[in-house]
Amino acid sequence: MKDVYDAIPKVELHCHVEGTIRPSTVAELAKKNGRALPVGNVEDLYRYDSLNGFLEIFWFVQEMLADQGDWERIAYESIVDAVPHGLRYRETFFTPARHLRAGQDLGGIVDGLTRGLEAAEAETGVGSMLICDMDRAYGGAAGLELVDRLVELRKAGRAARVIGVGMDSTELGVDLHDYVPAYELARSARLRCTAHAGEDTGPLNIWTAVEVLKVERIDHGLSILEDAELTKRASAERIALTVCPNSNVVIANKVETLSAHPFRRMREAGLLATLNTDDPAMTDLDLGKEYRTVAEALDLSLQDMAAVALDGVEATWLEDAGKRDLRARFLAELEPVLSA
Template identity: 40%
Template sequence: MTTSSADISPNYQEYLRRLPKVELHCHVEGTLRPATVVELATKHGVALPTTDVDEVYRYSTIYEFLEIYQRVNSTVIDREDFARIAYETLEDGVKLGNLKYREMFFNPTLHTARGIPMATVIDGLIDGSKAAEHDFGVRCAFIADVYRQDPPEVARQMVEEVLAHRRPELIGLGMDAAEAPDPPEKFVEAYRVAKAAGLRLTSHCAEDGPASNVTTCLDLLGCQRLDHGYHILEDPAVVARCRDEGISFTVCPTSTAVVYGWPDLTTHPITKMIDAGLQVMLNSDDPTMFHTDIGTEYVRFCGQNNYSPALVRRLVLQGVEASWLADVEKATMRRAFEAEIDKLDRELLG
């Protein structure tokens, strides 16, 4: 029988939510609070289908979702807007899931194509992350994402422009949007430029594309970790390679349950990835748009799968290991996480 979140003891729900967490797969454009969307739309005179905050993120198909995604982002225009959305999502992560560190995606061309200067985007996001670090103790770095539906030359130009405005908090290059029509090999040049400049590399991969895209991302793009990766299960040889090489996958239960029709989290491909020995860590993807948060991801996924505290601890610590922090920082964070989890074990599990 499938366990629902409501069947989990209150103590274990609290435990899962209060675990210290790293998040490596979260798109800032998908984190706007509904009330913020309405306020920014009013500020800039942007028309929305509704100003009812309870209806802003109501959709029934992926196409409606994408339409809302674009409309929401059209409300973010000046440096203060970008600072606000970065600050608010980090605040939400801390308060709803004890977030300690995040490496957060943003899509530069979704903004520069609207006439927003690259410096406005980058500087605003970093302003907000620094304010959140000061107020809540949460740290954040940023990953610029190639938007797959852009032509390859636009992606390369984006990387060059990002590098021209690079700041220490901007640490990596990723890739998102619809994978099937625009496979990773189209963007080798953009990744070559990023790698030469010392950016770390990841990509959404085998999300709605084949397992062979995993090999492409590793061998042609030079990715050091991968986002999603569910269709890797279709090729045991690729699974074995990634298990043996310790490739980390940043997986997202709720968003993919909605988009890809895997509503039963006990049979979600993530469970099979864990069973196969792959290194996975949990994330919220586009939390407000999918009506979730990083704490809820742990409560839903780990709770419904009856995962033991030992397994949950492993998932948490795999997040630390998969991060792009320096080795000494990882070691320090791991020790702090272990101590905090030990305390939660005593307090909530007895």
């Protein structure tokens, strides 16, 4: 019988396409690119004993994406692998800074990703859009340059699937004010805006993203409850948080165990807190497992998890009619799950 948590229909708003790559695909791309795997056995690729160990593999995997065909392949596989676990719609991050620095062209990367997503949609019926992330390790000027190039592509009709911009990578030692010009340009080009914030830092980081960068969503937002006023404002304005509890335990090491994670308290405080996998392949995760482990660790009922899934629809950047259609579909799919 199908796992009940896999059967819950879900959207996903915080998933990095570079973190979805199957170990077997990494091995094939490494062979194609003439590179040796850093581990003897491909099954051990995504096993780490430290954050540094994780980052080492993360960078290795990034380097395997060498041409348009590679981007197309990982985009396609990222969707078909997630559908059996309940994925019905996704807004996927890609972070091209490192690849652009190595001489790849943003247009080529976007074309590859788009072809992969289109093929997956034709096969599974699951739609997905893209969010272009600035990598904070490269600084505000590189961020502005990236958004500028993206806006150019959109004007040329080449990046219709890229509906927003975000930022990720390191939080410590980064002044978010450096990214104001990039976000202003994105907004003026009618791109939606989000940012990773409050993952490794306190609530001031989230305040700055909301107040100064004027983002509409917060990715992670783990520290938000430390500030009562910010919590009140985010819940009143329905500012969505794309929370990734398993990632916070495994990658950021900010929460010792899932049962110590504030996700349940975020929901009880009225926040529009959604559930997401961040880098699922690299953490032995999928959406069904994310829902199941969080429900079990925080003692949330199936009804609670259905509410989380429906809040995911509200938090998307779909037009109102698209949200209504998806919500109706979710309710129809949830009915047998909840009455079983």
